[in-house]
Amino acid sequence: MSETYRVAILGATGAVGTELLALLESRQFPLSELKLLSSPRSAGQQLQFKGASLVVEAVTAASFEGIDIVLASAGGSTSKQWAAAIAAAGAVMVDNSSAFRLDPAVPLVVPEVNPEAAQHHQGVIANPNCTTILMCLPLWPLHQVQPIRRLIVSTYQSASGAGARAMEELRTQSQAILDGKEPQAEILPHPIAFNLFPHNSAWNDQGYCEEEMKMVHETRKILGTDDIRISATCVRVPVLRAHSEAINIEFDRPFPLEKARELIAQTPGVKLVEDWKASYFPMPMDASGKDETLVGRIRKICRVKITWSCGSVAIRSARGQRSTPCRSRNCSWSASGSNPSARRLEQAQAPHRPNGSPSDMTCDNPCNNPL
Ligand SMILES: NC(=O)c1ccc[n+]([C@@H]2O[C@H](COP(=O)([O-])OP(=O)(O)OC[C@H]3O[C@@H](n4cnc5c(N)ncnc54)[C@H](OP(=O)(O)O)[C@@H]3O)[C@@H](O)[C@H]2O)c1
Helix, strand or coil, X not given: CCCCEEEEEECCCCXXXXXXXXXXXXXXCCEEEEEEXXXXXXXXXXXXXXXXXXXXXXXXXXXXXXXCEEEECCCHHHHHHHHHHHHHCCCEEEECCCCCCCCXXXXXXXXXXXXXXXXXXXXXXXXXXXXXXXXXXXXXXXHHHCCEEEEEEEEEECHHHHCHHHXXXXXXXXXXXXXXXXXXXXXXXXXXXXXXXXXXXXXXXXXXXHHHHHHHHHHHHHHCCCCCEEEEEEEECCCCCCCEEEEEXXXXXXXXXXXXXXXXXHCCCEEXXXXXXXXXXXXXXXXXXXXXXXXXXXXXXXXXCCEEEEEXXXXXXXXXXXXXXXXXXXXXXXXXXXXXXXXXXXXXXXXXXXXXXCCCCCCCCXXXXXX
């Protein structure tokens, strides 16, 4: 007889909660009970599951009695508030918030990367920040073959990452602007429609926001090393769903581009999307609602043979694509269409490749800018 689980979704009415509900259904998760929890605001609301209406309940300590697994996606303070009650009920909390991610006693798990870490949980298993998951998926197979020395990542984050109300704000602001009206920003700090701005999280003294530092610390914890130098720039863009990232990777030693492409293509949960002739690469629209992380536009960068850049990702409601900023020991520039050297290199190389993709050849340093 197959094992079944009694599951509660804490934050069931949110952007993540509704995706979790859909996944439990589409993947036919073996459930013997499903409880939907929220704040008192949404209590009484009905959500559809397998053709039936389930009523959302306001969370209380008694909500977790008899539950095996709590999928928590109601924010860090709510996870912290209910952690003791969940533990007392004997349930395991799989937490989507940042509350416990960097706690040394809590495994931070990307199933395709470090599933074994989950075995050592003490009641809480943390799920990383969405931008970190996207980055770690294609990095992991490469890092195992050739240690990564340095990462420079820029993100293009959709409204979905800020929750269901931010997605609604993007819709209403877009309509307002198209109607010639002033867009009203209530959830995000600035109008997101037809606009972009740095990620809406707190700044530190060095000028990095919380989201950027999450990428730094969480990536190191998941990959199991503090030796990787990481710099992140996180930006909100007017995309409804699916984050994108441009990642520049520097390895300890030269890494053949075709080998990297081959490894990424074989990675579970990752799909290589690269058609250089058709100029078709990962896009949020293609990533949205899909499970795979899309990766593409992989190429070497400027003179330094051990550095190359790849791009693009997607995982339900928060995955995306990378174009590609370029950085090496000698240069730093954006290659996502604005750099003539990069375009010339791609054009020159394209006819010589079976699929028009760039080869391992290096390009000129356009700025002679020692770092
Ligand atoms: N969105 C993403 O792509 C994403 C990705 C990874 C991780 N996360 C994390 O997941 C969490 C939820 O994000 P989200 O985007 O789904 O947010 P959201 O759309 O704003 O939804 C928040 C959910 O939490 C519930 N909630 C809020 N305060 C509560 C409280 N005091 N007690 C009980 N329930 C409460 C809300 O219930 P009501 O309907 O009653 O308000 C709603 O169901 C956050 O920690 C976020 O950082 C989000």
